[in-house]
Amino acid sequence: MGVLLALAAAASWGVAMTVAKPGAKHVDPITFLLFRWLLALPLAAAYGAAVGALQWPSIEGALWVLLGSALNAVVGWILYLLAMERAPAYQITALASTAPLWGVVGAIVLGGEPFRWTAFVAALLVVVGAAFLVEGRRDELRAARRGAVLALVAGVLWGVSETVPMRLAATAGVTPATSLVLFAMTAVAGNALALPFLRGRVPRRLDKTGLWLVALSTLTGALLGWLFWLNGLRYAPASLLAPVRGSTLLFTFLFSVLFLGERPSRRALVGVLLSFGGVLLVSINV
Numbered sequence: 001m002g003v004l005l006a007l008a009a010a011a012s013w014g015v016a017m018t019v020a021k022p023g024a025k026h027v028d029p030i031t032f033l034l035f036r037w038l039l040a041l042p043l044a045a046a047y048g049a050a051v052g053a054l055q056w057p058s059i060e061g062a063l064w065v066l067l068g069s070a071l072n073a074v075v076g077w078i079l080y081l082l083a084m085e086r087a088p089a090y091q092i093t094a095l096a097s098t099a100p101l102w103g104v105v106g107a108i109v110l111g112g113e114p115f116r117w118t119a120f121v122a123a124l125l126v127v128v129g130a131a132f133l134v135e136g137r138r139d140e141l142r143a144a145r146r147g148a149v150l151a152l153v154a155g156v157l158w159g160v161s162e163t164v165p166m167r168l169a170a171t172a173g174v175t176p177a178t179s180l181v182l183f184a185m186t187a188v189a190g191n192a193l194a195l196p197f198l199r200g201r202v203p204r205r206l207d208k209t210g211l212w213l214v215a216l217s218t219l220t221g222a223l224l225g226w227l228f229w230l231n232g233l234r235y236a237p238a239s240l241l242a243p244v245r246g247s248t249l250l251f252t253f254l255f256s257v258l259f260l261g262e263r264p265s266r267r268a269l270v271g272v273l274l275s276f277g278g279v280l281l282v283s284i285n286v
Contacts, residue, residue: 002236006244007279009228014251016221017096019213020081021089021260027210028202029081030195035214037073037187040222044184047227048177057182061172065182068165073183073222074190076157078198079150086147089256090264094130094271095151097249100278101127102159103242111164113237118281125278126246132271162245163238166230176230183226247279 023032048054057065083092101123107113108120169179232241253272256262 002232002234002241003244005228005232005235006241007247009225009232010245010248011251012220012225012228013245014248014255016217016225017080017093017248017252018089018255018259019217019220020084021256023210023213023217024081024084026213027206028204029078029085030191030198030202031204031206032081032210032214032217033073033077034188034191034195035211036218036222037184037191039215039218041181041184041188043218043223044177044180047223048175048181051177053175053177054181055175055178057169057174057178058172061169061174062182064165064169064172065174065179066186068161068169069183069186070190071157071161071165073187074194076154076161078191078194079157080154082202083147083150083154086150088262089260090253090262090268092147092151093252093256094249095148096155096158097130097246097252097275098127098152098155099159099162100243100246102156103163103238103245104159106160107163107167107238107242110160111167111238116240119240119243122243122278122281123246125281126243126249126275129271129274129276129278130249132267132274159242162229163242167233167238170230170233176227176234179230180223180226184222187222243278243281246275249275250279 020032027035045054080092080096083096086092104119104123108115166179170176174182229241229245250272253264253268257264
């Protein structure tokens with residue numbers, strides 16, 4: 001069940017990450033994130049009230065959710081959207097998809113979970129697959145260097161935040177619905193605080209298409225993806241689910257080909273197969 005929920009989260013996040021590419025053309029990163037979580041907050045609260053899962057969390061649990069949201073939904077996503085403006089979607093997604101490796105390392109080193117060689121090898125396969133996906137002419141690679149660095153840092157922040165603080169919040173008794181509401185509240189506050197500092201460098205732009213893309217990203221990435229992931233953490237250790245989260249790379253690769261018209265090479269296909277091998281390895285060893 002944990003693996004299935006993690007796969008569902010990966011598919012949902014794959015849609016949201018793919019939407020970020022056309023979204024970058026219609027709405028600036030700061031407005032994108034702020035509107036995304038402003039819309040997600042009432043939806044998360046309505047879901048929690050409907051299922052009767054909202055609770056008053058412990059201070060410890062709330063602090064872990066706050067930390068996870070700040071690293072993931074604020075800093076990580078700002079870096080990711082900035083990277084999307086500088087390179088093709090499948091390349092940036094590949095670099096950000098090193099998140100499973102950092103998730104496994106974070107869960108074992110910081111979260112105190114037992115070492116599993118299958119999970120570690122699976123995460124490495126995902127990362128190697130991501131490396132094969134990064135390609136282009138020399139001039140393109142030089143021009144996209146800054147975007148690559150931003151995507152890699154985003155991957156580190158996503159991997160650590162999804163496994164360590166969110167898992168510790170669940171251990172502290174915070175329900176998935178409560179976690180999502182706190183996560184959205186922190187994301188709104190964090191992006192609102194970042195707005196005056198980044199607005200000078202990131203001019204505001206927004207049109208009707210951008211609003212629809214924000215709504216789609218909210219439904220898939222901010223709401224469904226996190227609900228699947230938080231519930232999955234209740235069934236399996238974070239270090240085991242982190243490589244499964246790497247299947248986001250498979251989904252974004254497919255979505256970028258089908259909906260964005262990108263045409264990766266055979267080398268990129270090798271990267272997809274390696275990443276799929278990592279997901280398969282961790283799935284059959286549950």
